[in-house]
Amino acid sequence: QVQLVESGGGLVQAGGSLRLSCAASGRIFAINVMGWYRQAPGKQRELVARIISDGSTNYADSVKGRFSISRDNGKNTVYLQMNSLEPEDTAVYYCNADATILTPQGRKGFSFWGQGTQVTVSS
Numbered sequence: 001q002v003q004l005v006e007s008g009g010g011l012v013q014a015g016g017s018l019r020l021s022c023a024a025s026g027r028i029f030a031i032n033v034m035g036w037y038r039q040a041p042g043k044q045r046e047l048v049a050r051i052i053s054d055g056s057t058n059y060a061d062s063v064k065g066r067f068s069i070s071r072d073n074g075k076n077t078v079y080l081q082m083n084s085l086e087p088e089d090t091a092v093y094y095c096n097a098d099a100t101i102l103t104p105q106g107r108k109g110f111s112f113w114g115q116g117t118q119v120t121v122s123s
Contacts (some may be wrong), residue, residue, distance in 0.1 A: 002026040002112040004095045008080075009117030016121070017083045022095030022114055024076040029107050033098040034071055034078035038091035038119075045094065049080060062088070085121045092116040 008020040024031060035050030049059045049069040057069055068081040078095065095114035100107050 004114035006114040020080040029100040040091040
């Protein structure tokens with residue numbers, strides 16, 4: 001199994017910045033994709049940004065130009081730098097990793113989720 005531990009959430013005023021971190025640990029052979037999703041009250045979980053092992057990235061249109069995702073492959077850690085935050089960014093942010101892990105049956109691919117971290121942006 002893989003454990004994802006998130007940190008960096010909190011309360012910030014509109015226009016402010018936060019940086020989220022997510023560290024993966026466990027019997028990891030490789031992490032193919034790491035990403036951040038968010039879920040606001042009454043809404044579905046949505047992709048915010050993701051980064052592939054080759055460094056390529058995808059962003060939701062609503063965060064392009066404001067958020068930046070990066071990863072440290074040596075530390076199995078992904079970061080989300082969030083700038084110019086807006087009240088609409090308020091949500092629980094979840095880290096996700098598509099990883100190949102080592103099992104007694106060999107290498108297997110799974111998708112793992114963190115426990116979530118609250119981001120609240122006040123107007």
